[in-house]
Amino acid sequence: MEMEYQEAKDKFISTWGSLGTLWGINKAMAQIQSLLFISTKPLSMEEIMKELKISRGNTSMNLRQLMDWGIVTKELIPGERKEFFTTEKDVQELARHIAKERSRREIKPVIKILKDVSSIKDDGTEKTKELIKQTKALHDLAETADAMMNKIVNQEQNWITKSLLKLIK
Amino acid sequence: MEMEYQEAKDKFISTWGSLGTLWGINKAMAQIQSLLFISTKPLSMEEIMKELKISRGNTSMNLRQLMDWGIVTKELIPGERKEFFTTEKDVQELARHIAKERSRREIKPVIKILKDVSSIKDDGTEKTKELIKQTKALHDLAETADAMMNKIVNQEQNWITKSLLKLIK
DNA sequence: CTAAACTTTCAGTAATTATTGAAAGTTTGT
DNA sequence: ACAAACTTTCAATAATTACTGAAAGTTTAG
Numbered sequence: 001m002e003m004e005y006q007e008a009k010d011k012f013i014s015t016w017g018s019l020g021t022l023w024g025i026n027k028a029m030a031q032i033q034s035l036l037f038i039s040t041k042p043l044s045m046e047e048i049m050k051e052l053k054i055s056r057g058n059t060s061m062n063l064r065q066l067m068d069w070g071i072v073t074k075e076l077i078p079g080e081r082k083e084f085f086t087t088e089k090d091v092q093e094l095a096r097h098i099a100k101e102r103s104r105r106e107i108k109p110v111i112k113i114l115k116d117v118s119s120i121k122d123d124g125t126e127k128t129k130e131l132i133k134q135t136k137a138l139h140d141l142a143e144t145a146d147a148m149m150n151k152i153v154n155q156e157q158n159w160i161t162k163s164l165l166k167l168i169k
Numbered sequence: 170m171e172m173e174y175q176e177a178k179d180k181f182i183s184t185w186g187s188l189g190t191l192w193g194i195n196k197a198m199a200q201i202q203s204l205l206f207i208s209t210k211p212l213s214m215e216e217i218m219k220e221l222k223i224s225r226g227n228t229s230m231n232l233r234q235l236m237d238w239g240i241v242t243k244e245l246i247p248g249e250r251k252e253f254f255t256t257e258k259d260v261q262e263l264a265r266h267i268a269k270e271r272s273r274r275e276i277k278p279v280i281k282i283l284k285d286v287s288s289i290k291d292d293g294t295e296k297t298k299e300l301i302k303q304t305k306a307l308h309d310l311a312e313t314a315d316a317m318m319n320k321i322v323n324q325e326q327n328w329i330t331k332s333l334l335k336l337i338k
Numbered sequence: 339c340t341a342a343a344c345t346t347t348c349a350g351t352a353a354t355t356a357t358t359g360a361a362a363g364t365t366t367g368t
Numbered sequence: 369a370c371a372a373a374c375t376t377t378c379a380a381t382a383a384t385t386a387c388t389g390a391a392a393g394t395t396t397a398g
Contacts (some may be wrong), residue, residue, distance in 0.1 A: 002289065002290060003285070003286070003289045005289065005292065005294070005296065005297050005300065006226070006303075008285075008286045008289045008300060009300060011282060011285075011286055012282075012283075012286045012304055015279060015283075015286075016279075016307075019275070019279050022193065022275055022276075024190070024191065024272075026355080026356070027356080028356075028357080030203055037303055037307075038296075038300045038303050038304070039299070040295050040296055040299045043373075045374085046374095048320070053179050054357075054358090055357060055358045055359065056358085056359075056360095056375080056376090057357075057358060057359065057360090057375095057376080057377075057378085058356080058357050058358070060375060060376055060377085061356095061357095061376085061377085064376085066398060076220070078376065080198055081312070081365085081366075081367095081372095082373085082374070082375095083374085083375080089303070091303075091306045091307055091309075091310045092310070095310060097313075102191075106188070106191055107191075110184060110185075112180075112187050113180060113181075113184045114184075116172070116177075116180075117172070117177045117180055117181045117184075120171065120172045120173070120174065120177045121171060122319045123174065124176070126209050127174065127207075127209055129206045129209070130207055131174065131177060131178060131181070132210045132262075134206055134207050134258070135177075135207070136208075137260045138185075138260055140260075141260045141261070143262060145264075148321075152317070195385085195386070196386080197386075197387080214344085214345075215344095223387075224387060224388045224389065225345080225346090225386090225388085225389075226345095226346080226347075226348085226387075226388060226389065226390090227386080227387050227388070229345060229346055229347085230346085230387090232349085233346085248398090250342095250343060250344065250395085250396070251343085251344070251345095252344080252345080
């Protein structure tokens with residue numbers, strides 16, 4: 001398949017946008033990030049609005065969320081009154097931020113609840129035993145998965161990823 | 170904190186249910202799965218509906234989806250006319266199914282598109298070069314992450330998980 | 339074959355989530 | 369201090385997604 005620049009760009013933005021759900025963010029947020037990710041220079045709110053055909057308010061709110069996630073930053077360009085925005089351009093670094101935030105916002109709280117639930121008093125009934133057993137298993141799995149993800153993604157270089165891959169291939 | 174069985178059960182089901190989005194399924198689906206996961210016996214549609222206070226139609230549709238995902242199965246109980254349902258009880262096995270399905274349904278198609286986009290003809294312009302470079306980086310990252318996830322989760326025992334954890338600690 | 343017991347489908351509706359746009363707020367230059 | 373240039377907020381609205389329930393479909397027993 002051969003695509004023109006514009007077609008490829010649109011495809012990338014819409015695909016990455018719809019994938020947003022996979023890493024827990026909404027469409028507009030993901031699309032703004034995509035746009036910045038392939039831009040050769042920082043973009044202003046005006047440019048983002050126009051490019052993605054979304055409102056000023058929407059752009060403002062989603063940019064803020066992206067900054068909260070730590071993957072977009074304000075860039076002040078000397079002589080310009082407007083604010084400009086860039087995203088983390090290094091995929092490894094991007095993955096690190098996303099994994100860290102998801103862990104903090106979603107996974108850790110669930111692990112906490114699993115721990116609480118699996119720690120209820122065993123009253124000897126079969127159903128209580130089952131609840132404890134199953135939530136404990138889930139707790140251990142979630143904790144292991146979370147720890148692995150963070151460790152893997154936190155290496156400065158990706159040497160460990162490469163060596164791990166070899167190990168398990 | 171000390172909870173009663175019923176409180177702990179409700180908390181588990183609602184927490185796990187709201188976490189559904191994290192692994193790409195909806196609330197009712199996740200709640201049905203949770204209920205089965207801590208049940209000591211197969212449950213009928215009637216029992217699921219009553220327990221979760223959801224309609225017959227909703228229950229039917231979500232059970233089907235869970236079966237499509239391969240994590241819930243029909244259990245025919247001799248002498249009973251009704252159908253009964255159980256979920257995979259082993260967390261390792263559960264994680265395997267979920268990872269496999271997510272990879273197949275969501276990650277693989279995105280990798281394919283990233284590949285297409287990063288393979289457009291380089292017309293020499295800066296913006297085209299940037300699009301190619303960044304989507305290629307994303308493609309490689311996605312492919313590596315997908316491969317790792319599948320490898321890790323596909324081990325019959327979790328010996329490898331344990332040894333990997335040691336390695337990267 | 340018929341009826342009872344059960345499951346599935348799907349059009350309508352409800353609930354949730356995202357988006358707009360205009361008013362309010364802020365910052366900067368003169 | 370004022371006004372221009374810009375950003376943020378948020379109530380109203382739109383779009384999306386999930387849920388209901390009754391009708392249609394299926395299976396089983398007699």
